[in-house]
Amino acid sequence: MPSLRALLSLALAATTVSAHYNFDRLIINGVTTGEYEFMRRTTNSNSPLPNIQNKDMVCNVGGLDAANRAATKTAVVNAGDTIGFNVRDIMGHPGPVNVYMSKAPAGVTAQNYLGDGDWFKVYALGVKQFRPSKGVIWGSMPDTAPQGIPNVQFTLPTALPAGEYLVRMEHIAIHGASEPGGAQFYIGCGQLTVRSSGTGVPSPTVKFPGAYKGNEPGLVFPVYWPPMLNYTMPGPATWPNKCDDHTPNVVGQKSDGDCTPILPCDGC
DSSP states (O other): OHHHHHHHHHHHHOOOOOOOOOEEEEEEEEEEEOTTBBOOOOSSOOOOOOOTTSSGGGGGGGOHHHHHHHTTTOEEEEEEEEEEEEEOOOOOOOOOOOEEEEEOTTTOOOOOOOSOOEEEEEEEEEEEEOOOOOOOOTTTBBSTTTOOSEEEEOOOOOTOOOOEEEEEEEEEOTTTTTTTTEEEEEEEEEEEEEEEOOOOOSOOOBOTTTTOOOOTTTTTOOOOSSSOOOOOOOOOBBTTTTTOOOOOOOOOOOOOOOOOOOOOTTTT
């Protein structure tokens, strides 16, 4: 009879077929916008980033190119709006989601901003449920969408100051994270003009590249064995709520908020 270790390895392998993807459409209050209308086009054929210490960690390969920036419009939104990202095509790997924002300097538009300033995290989606005998269920690959969620949504903080911003969607695929450098980063940047009366001071902040060293507990760990009983999200805490989400908010479903707890797993 196969061992528990073998069963877990087979189960995870079955969900990690070859799949590359990017984020091609911004979603505003449940409405999906045009392809690369407000999201900067990438030029790496949907592949993950090969080097997290490269400037491509800002907005992916091609995301800082002048032609791609010029072709991207800037969406006007309000603090408190629901914002999201469409996945092209299938988020076919397990792992956490992080959403960062960076405000352009005074006098610089989101379209011209190269993202070389400070970034802060506004949303994070981690593990949905730890199941010692059956394997982990990730928020990005829940039992209701085992091939990966089609989009990710969150709420812009009401305390967010007005201004021009880049909003950066990041999914970290961890199916190869047993070794350093095995985690895969899938990234896309949208351009926003935020209207707001908020006066918050986002913190903590990080730089890209530099936010990740590559050896963090959430980026290097035994994926297949022993069974995961906890997980440390990489990167800073979210602002302003300092919480992680554990069930996804997707288009067509009523949101349960951005800070849902890990589901209990009695007897599983």
